[in-house]
Amino acid sequence: MTTTAPRTDRRRPRRDPRRVRIGLAATALVCVVFLVLELPAYLGVDPARSRVPVRADDALHYPLLWAHIMFGSVALVTACLQIWPWLRRRHPRVHRWSGRVYLFGGVLPGGLVVLGVAPVSSTGFASSVGNTFLAVLWLATSVAGYRAVRARRFADHRAWMIRSVALTFSIVVNRFWVVVYVVLLSLVDPTDPELIPHAATASVWTSWIVNLLIAEWWILRSRRSVTLPDPVRGAPGEP
Template identity: 30%
Template sequence: MPKILTRPAWMLMMILSLLVALTAYRYLPRIGPLATNVMANRFVDPFLFLHVAGAATALLIGPFQMLAGVRARWPRAHRLLGRVYVLGCLSGGIGGLALALGATAGPVATAGFGLLGVAWILTTTLAWRRAVQGRIAEHRAWMIRSFALTLAAVTLRLYLPLAAMGPLPFVEAYRAIAFLCWVPNLLLAEAWLFAAPGAAPSGSLSPSRAAAGR
């Protein structure tokens, strides 16, 4: 099996997800440094709260849903946390779509974030329906796509400091990032699914063990 996602890469992804999720929660009480372009978004109230509460919770839960220990030992916890993840993605996605419409960087940023929101809602809804239908291999594939999109929050925050240092005016770089933060993630997920169709990410369960745990 080709090792696309090694254990150290998986650990790094988990740590970055937790850091981004926990720091994002500052937008709920609005304490600490807040991005001025985001606070100028005309749909910030009430959609930023809806967006951050749901999206950050999905980002917090997502990595643990892939862990062998949780899925093998506590299948009920996997199902319960899975429902919270789906609700988080839907709330985050609806809030994200509204924020996309008000993005101060203009229509290109609106298109990038808007398409991300649509793709996030679609992949997550399909993943949830496949689990309910007991179609576990398809559930796994759609969840990998959904989580690759949830990780847009991490990749966006890796690109932002690079954009601030780069040659382009920040607003132009930001428009590009509205696409760059998720399209490569989705392509990587597709490459993973293509190269290792039955494999689970490092440290997680194979579909047959996951199904047996249900």
């Protein structure tokens, strides 16, 4: 006679909704503060007020930079809506439309125009390569997420959009990493004339690589939290 133990679910504890709300509120607040501090410099379309050094030898540099910042701002705002679970559950139509705005009004145009800005970075070749990688990955993950949802592969859609949003937020955390590297490099050699460019270059790479690693960890953690049945216990012939 074969006996089979009842299957039990192995599930990680559900995330605390209060902690989720606090995390989302903090993320949205940081994005708002970032936009309030950064965006006004570009609203007047004045190259002299640009936070990023403008290439005087490239007439398209500032227009492309300006367009990227405008489209990127749209992506940041709609990304905050995309990661809001309450909105996704209660108002799926709003979630879908904000997702379309995120992709077609933010990521796609913003990613394409930055491909014209990245190769002429004012902080050197390494920054150009880092920003180009970021733009390509930003576009690729977002398009993959859109294709997945069109094919109704919702789990894949969620994973790709987590990666996309992580890359979107890289511009925000970039400012944090610049400060970190300025402090660290100042401890090594405070008289280095290239200290700021070096810090800027390092922050370009760190901002999106760390964000992407965190996104992958989150995706794997979420997949492991899916209900998994215990293996069937017992074997034929056991009493």
